[in-house]
Amino acid sequence: MKIQLLDLIGPRCIIAEDGQKLYDLVFPSLSRGEDVILNFEGVKGFASPFFNFAIGQLVSSLDISVIRSKLHFLNINEVGKIVVERVLENSSIQTTGVDFRKIVDELLAMQQEEND
Amino acid sequence: MANPVYTIIKIPNINELSADVEFIAALFSCLKHPHASIFYLDFAHCKFLGPFAVAALGAFIRSAIDHGKSAPILWQTLDRKVLSNLCQNGFAGSFGHTSPPWGGNSVPYKEYKVQDLNSIMSYLNDNLLKKDWINFDENVKEAICGRLWEIFANAFEHSKSLVGVFSCGQQYPVKKQLVLSVVDIGVGIPNKVRNFLDESPRTNELRDHVCLQWAFRSGNSTAATVRVKRGLGLDLLREFVAINNGSLEIYSGKARAVADRNGLAFEETRTFFPGTVVNFRMLCDGRVYKFASS
Numbered sequence: 001m002k003i004q005l006l007d008l009i010g011p012r013c014i015i016a017e018d019g020q021k022l023y024d025l026v027f028p029s030l031s032r033g034e035d036v037i038l039n040f041e042g043v044k045g046f047a048s049p050f051f052n053f054a055i056g057q058l059v060s061s062l063d064i065s066v067i068r069s070k071l072h073f074l075n076i077n078e079v080g081k082i083v084v085e086r087v088l089e090n091s092s093i094q095t096t097g098v099d100f101r102k103i104v105d106e107l108l109a110m111q112q113e114e115n116d
Numbered sequence: 117m118a119n120p121v122y123t124i125i126k127i128p129n130i131n132e133l134s135a136d137v138e139f140i141a142a143l144f145s146c147l148k149h150p151h152a153s154i155f156y157l158d159f160a161h162c163k164f165l166g167p168f169a170v171a172a173l174g175a176f177i178r179s180a181i182d183h184g185k186s187a188p189i190l191w192q193t194l195d196r197k198v199l200s201n202l203c204q205n206g207f208a209g210s211f212g213h214t215s216p217p218w219g220g221n222s223v224p225y226k227e228y229k230v231q232d233l234n235s236i237m238s239y240l241n242d243n244l245l246k247k248d249w250i251n252f253d254e255n256v257k258e259a260i261c262g263r264l265w266e267i268f269a270n271a272f273e274h275s276k277s278l279v280g281v282f283s284c285g286q287q288y289p290v291k292k293q294l295v296l297s298v299v300d301i302g303v304g305i306p307n308k309v310r311n312f313l314d315e316s317p318r319t320n321e322l323r324d325h326v327c328l329q330w331a332f333r334s335g336n337s338t339a340a341t342v343r344v345k346r347g348l349g350l351d352l353l354r355e356f357v358a359i360n361n362g363s364l365e366i367y368s369g370k371a372r373a374v375a376d377r378n379g380l381a382f383e384e385t386r387t388f389f390p391g392t393v394v395n396f397r398m399l400c401d402g403r404v405y406k407f408a409s410s
Contacts, residue, residue: 012258014265015233044258045237047265048348060343079259082408086352090335091345103330104316111326 001029002037012045013080019053026054030062030070041075046083055084056091064092122154125187127173129163133395134385137367140172141387144179144301153185160193167284168297168395170207170225175299175391177211178227178279189213205284223285223296230280231272239283240264244296249287250400259407260398263356266349267298267394273339275302275391292401301391305331306369312338324371325382332373332380353396354380359406362398 003025009018026036058067073084125143146155157173165173180187189211194202202208206217207225217224223244228236240261250257271281277300285296303311306327310319330336332354337347354375357364363376367389374381 012233012237012262014237014262015231015269044255045262045265046259047262047269048346048352049266049269052344052346052348057344059345077255077259079255079262079407083262083348083352086334086348087345090348093335093345100313101316101318104313104318104322107322107326107330108318110329111321111323 001026001034002039005038005040006042009043009050011043013040013043013050013054014045014047016049016053019050019055019057022050022054023057026071027058027061030058030066033066033070035070035072037072037074038076039074040077040080043076043080046077046080048083048087051083051087052091056087059088059091064088120153121151122156123149123152124156124158126158126160127162127165129161131164131166133166133168133365134367134372136166136169136172137372137385137389137393138387140169140176141389143176144390145388147176147180147183147185155180155185155187157187157189158193159190159195159198162198163195165198165201166297167223167286167295168299168393170202170205170284171282171297171299172393174207174210174225174227174284175279175282175301178282179301182279207284221287221289223283223287223294225284226282228268228272228281228283231268236268237261237265244285244294246287249289249294252405256405260356260405263353263407264296264396266353267296267396270349271298271300271302271392271394274305274308275300277302277391287400292399294398294400296396298394298396299391304369304389304391305366306371308338323384324369325373325384328366328368328371328373329382332375332382356405356407357396357398359408360398360403362396364397365395366393368392 005013029036177187191213203215204218204220205222205225208215209217210225226239241257245257245260279301282299287294306324309327309330310322313319332350334351335347339346353364357375358377361377366373370385370388372383372385
């Protein structure tokens with residue numbers, strides 16, 4: 001599958017809703033093990049909300065090694081590559097079973113240290 | 117019918133962000149007064165209004181109206197230079213003054229009730245990163261705008277502001293700096309974080325600046341779900357200002373965060389700001405901007 005982002009989204013891959021649109025297109029192909037080529041020619045704007053939904057969301061259902069081997073980014077500039085990589089790294093961190101009490105206890109401990 | 121109770125608010129001459137935020141926070145607390153319904157804004161003692169003050173005053177006036185009150189500007193009290201600046205950036209025109217805006221060193225005062233991507237990106241591209249001020253290529257401009265978009269995206273998504281999001285900026289040619297202030301009047305970051313962590317019974321013991329610190333950690337987000345990890349926006353911005361010698365100053369609730377090349381610092385403030393202020397400062401001295409630390 002080949003997708004021209006300029007045609008699908010426009011020159012700015014920035015908002016979450018557009019990211020969801022891309023996710024809905026690529027997920028079925030990737031889950032069948034097919035290669036997906038995303039061509040960013042003409043795209044100049046990149047922001048994390050778009051990529052969180054477009055590709056970060058893939059990590060919840062597919063193995064990261066599948067995503068890295070089957071999802072290809074063409075003609076994406078350095079800034080876009082940085083955002084993609086940060087999103088993939090962030091999404092790979094496990095978040096199931098978040099222990100809110102532990103988080104709050106850690107923050108309270110940090111707060112107590114400030115008071116001491 | 118009882119006569120409306122009015123108050124005259126004397127806007128002082130302040131040119132330092134933390135003092136500005138304190139004053140504006142106190143201003144917003146006046147809105148809670150059950151009997152006062154008209155707040156006249158008197159600028160007789162004001163010789164300078166920075167971009168944060170302009171954005172925040174706009175937010176205050178709209179909030180007053182939203183509360184069924186009013187905050188009329190006493191135009192005749194304005195210093196000539198201050199009035200000229202307010203006309204230039206469009207603030208005056210937004211509140212009934214007849215003078216239309218014009219170019220110059222101001223970045224226009226804007227109010228956004230909804231997240232309008234094209235309008236905001238056009239604002240950032242054409243007004244903030246003007247060709248006359250900064251000479252870099254389109255890709256770099258778009259890259260910076262992409263970073264700045266994160267400020268607006270956060271404001272729209274998280275604030276639940278009834279009156280929208282307000283912005284204003286300024287170019288300082290001598291200092292070779294650009295400043296953009298974005299203000300929302302809403303839930304505030306600390307309250308959002310507490311609501312998110314609400315499963316713990318001790319959440320209410322968390323102080324605002326500790327909540328803000330949690331929000332800044334890469335990957336933390338009150339909007340994240342199991343399917344979609346979020347929480348990169350603030351960190352990407354922090355990284356950008358750190359490696360390009362800019363700064364990011366955020367006030368929310370009783371918390372303040374400052375990010376610059378020296379790192380990230382958090383503190384508790386004396387007053388409570390009912391929403392979030394993001395003050396972004398970058399150098400425009402002909403440097404080559406970087407987008408990731410090597």
